[in-house]
Amino acid sequence: xxxxxxxxxxxxxxxxxxxxxxxxxxxxxxxxxxxxxxxxxxxxxxxxxxxxxxxxxxxxxxxxxxxxxxxxxxxxxxxxxxxxxxxxxxxxxxxxxxxxxxxxxxxxxxxxxxxxxxxxxxxxxxxxxxxxxxxxxxxxxxxxxxxxxxxxxxxxxxxxxxxxxxx
Amino acid sequence: xxxxxxxxxxxxxxxxxxxxxxxxxxxxxxxxxxxxxxxxxxxxxxxxxxxxxxxxxxxxxxxxxxxxxxxxxxxxxxxxxxxxxxxxxxxxxxxxxxxxxxxxxxxxxxxxxxxxxxxxxxxxxx
Amino acid sequence: xxxxxxxxxxxxxxxxxxxxxxxxxxxxxxxxxxxxxxxxxxxxxxxxxxxxxxxxxxxxxxxxxxxxxxxxxxxxxxxxxxxxxxxxxxxxxxxxxxxxxxxxxxxxxxxxxxxxxxxxxxxxxxxxxxxxxxxxxxxxxxxxxxxxxxxxxxxxxxxxxxxxxxxxxxxxxxxx
Numbered sequence: 015x016x017x018x019x020x021x022x023x024x025x026x027x028x029x030x031x032x033x034x035x036x037x038x039x040x041x042x043x044x045x046x047x048x049x050x051x052x053x054x055x056x057x058x059x060x061x062x063x064x065x066x067x068x069x070x071x072x073x074x075x076x077x078x079x080x081x082x083x084x085x086x087x088x089x090x091x092x093x094x095x096x097x098x099x100x101x102x103x104x105x106x107x108x109x110x111x112x113x114x115x116x117x118x119x120x121x122x123x124x125x126x127x128x129x130x131x132x133x134x135x136x137x138x139x140x141x142x143x144x145x146x147x148x149x150x151x152x153x154x155x156x157x158x159x160x161x162x163x164x165x166x167x168x169x170x171x172x173x174x175x176x177x178x179x180x181x
Numbered sequence: 182x183x184x185x186x187x188x189x190x191x192x193x194x195x196x197x198x199x200x201x202x203x204x205x206x207x208x209x210x211x212x213x214x215x216x217x218x219x220x221x222x223x224x225x226x227x228x229x230x231x232x233x234x235x236x237x238x239x240x241x242x243x244x245x246x247x248x249x250x251x252x253x254x255x256x257x258x259x260x261x262x263x264x265x266x267x268x269x270x271x272x273x274x275x276x277x278x279x280x281x282x283x284x285x286x287x288x289x290x291x292x293x294x295x296x297x298x299x300x301x302x303x304x305x306x307x
Numbered sequence: 308x309x310x311x312x313x314x315x316x317x318x319x320x321x322x323x324x325x326x327x328x329x330x331x332x333x334x335x336x337x338x339x340x341x342x343x344x345x346x347x348x349x350x351x352x353x354x355x356x357x358x359x360x361x362x363x364x365x366x367x368x369x370x371x372x373x374x375x376x377x378x379x380x381x382x383x384x385x386x387x388x389x390x391x392x393x394x395x396x397x398x399x400x401x402x403x404x405x406x407x408x409x410x411x412x413x414x415x416x417x418x419x420x421x422x423x424x425x426x427x428x429x430x431x432x433x434x435x436x437x438x439x440x441x442x443x444x445x446x447x448x449x450x451x452x453x454x455x456x457x458x459x460x461x462x463x464x465x466x467x468x469x470x471x472x473x474x475x476x477x478x479x480x481x482x483x
Contacts, residue, residue: 043288045441047434071269094196096445108192115190118237119287122266126286133244133272136237138189203447205410290440292450 024074024128024170029155032078032166035123039116040159044093051156054163056146059083063110065117065141069125071134076170078121080113081147086162087113114139120166182305183227185212187220187234187243188264193287197233197264200294206302217241221249229259230305236265236272244272247279260305262297264289330370333389337367337401343467350418351460352432354439356395357415359470363406366467369398373431374438391438399446413470414448415483416440417463419455432456452483 022031033048040046056062066079082090091112092099117139125134147154151167158164184201186194194213201208212227214220218241220234232250236243243263250256261281265272268286276284282304283297326343328336332353336345345368347355359366369388376383376390387393399407419436423429436455443450454461454474462475472483 039288041437042290045437045444047430047437091192092445093441095192096196096199096447098445111190112192115193118190119266122237122268122287126266126268130268131270133269133275134237134267135242136266138239199447203449291444295449 021130022128024125029153029166029168031127032120032124032155032168033157035120035127036157036159036164036166038123039119043119044090044116044159046090046093046160049158049161051158051163054147054156054165056163059085059146061143062146063087063113063141064144064147065113065139067114067117067121067139068137069121069134071125071129071132073132074129074170076168078117078124079167080117080120081144081165081167082113082116083162084109086159086164089160089162090116110141114141124168182206182208182230182302183210183212184208184231184233185214185220185223185227185229187214187217187232187238187246189215189235189238191215193235193264196291197294200291201298203291204295204298204302206298217243217246217249220246224250224256224259231260231262231301233262233264236263236267244275244279247276247281251279260301262301264294330368332370333372333386335367335369335388335394335398335401337365337398337405338467339364339366339405341468345465345467346463348462349460350463351420351422352418352435354391354416354418354435354455355461355463356398356439357417357463357465357470357472358398358402358407359413359465359467360402360407360411361413361469362411363408364468365402365405365407366465366470367398367402367407368463368465369394371395371435371439374434391435391442395439395442396446399448409446409448412448413451414443415451415470415472416453416455417461417472417474417483420457420459420461422458422460454481454483 037048040048063082068077087109091109094112118136147165153168155166186197188194198211212223214223216238234243262283263276263281264285266287273284282301285297328345330336330347341364347370353370353372356369371391371394372389374391376393383390383393387397416439419432421430421432459476464473474481
């Protein structure tokens with residue numbers, strides 16, 4: 015068991031624990047492998063799915079968002095649900111739900127890795143479609159999931175150390 | 182045995198349902214709810230033996246659902262399992278105080294859920 | 308494993324051992340021959356998929372090399388057992404044909420080592436393992452046991468009667 019002394023910090027600068035969280039989620043629940051990504055190829059997808067989750071553990075609040083091309087979203091859907099890729103295409107709202115749950119799990123796993131002592135609250139994921147990832151984001155991690163690009167943006171709003179913990 | 186799956190993700194509910202059906206756990210009916218409030222209504226209306234609930238959900242979260250269940254003598258035989266992304270010590274300690282039998286952290290493999298279900302089903306008192 | 312250690316007859320790697328079926332890389336076998344065993348060697352980044360229905364007396368083993376047939380369609384059509392996505396369905400189809408029932412199937416995975424010790428983009432062992440887990444989940448089959456990962460090659464012996472495995476790697480051995 016990881017002690018609080020060896021836990022990575024929840025940081026706006028350190029993407030490594032987020033990458034570890036993506037790997038854990040991708041491998042355990044989606045049977046997918048995560049690699050580094052040098053060239054995300056953002057212009058090749060017709061649109062991107064954007065899934066946004068807010069969190070708050072009473073000490074720190076913030077957000078995490080995932081950008082996925084539709085091909086990756088469909089692949090994750092098939093892996094998670096056990097759907098045969100040759101079966102009829104699932105409704106878009108089911109894929110959106112799954113992308114939201116993926117982001118939810120990544121955020122939760124990241125928080126559990128870094129702030130493993132404190133319970134947290136997650137907002138229901140918001141999933142929308144966009145032409146391409148918003149390039150104004152300054153805190154972004156690109157990875158490849160089964161050779162498809164995935165971007166993760168995150169932000170933190172640190173509360174004062176003396177702030178009482180909320181339940 | 183009647184099972185109630187509570188999660189705001191319909192795909193997560195479907196995945197859990199698929200695992201339940203793949204196991205040899207004897208199941209008569211699987212009910213689903215998207216939040217704690219819906220779950221309470223179903224618990225009122227049906228004789229449920231096994232409750233599998235997420236924590237972070239809209240309307241009423243899983244922790245509030247479990248607190249209400251713990252306060253009612255009617256549900257004293259209900260076997261409770263948490264399936265959540267929140268793996269924190271604080272949440273696990275809270276769960277232990279609410280008579281939660283198993284705590285499964287997301288993400289999980291189908292086989293881990295199978296083992297949790299099999300273990301939880303053994304404790305069900307029909 | 309110590310050189311002087313006496314193995315049970317089922318596992319003994321000699322001519323007196325019971326009926327042996329040995330498969331190579333990219334091969335598979337399914338049998339109903341009671342008392343026999345299936346073996347494969349040099350399971351490195353490859354995966355040995357071992358299935359058994361003791362009630363029906365059916366067992367099979369696949370030793371696949373790569374996750375997806377799309378990597379080399381010509382090879383896949385000539386040697387479907389070399390790839391997870393063509394080999395695993397074929398293994399189950401043959402076993403179903405001999406009486407294996409999915410709900411009773413004992414399924415074990417061995418291999419998936421990181422032979423190059425890169426853990427990087429070409430981690431074939433990890434990709435193979437995830438491909439196998441994905442295909443089994445898609446087909447509604449739970450994995451009973453695994454001996455996977457690490458950095459060394461393995462030898463696998465499987466008892467057809469009950470699906471028990473003996474896995475040898477370097478100086479260690481274990482039963483699954």
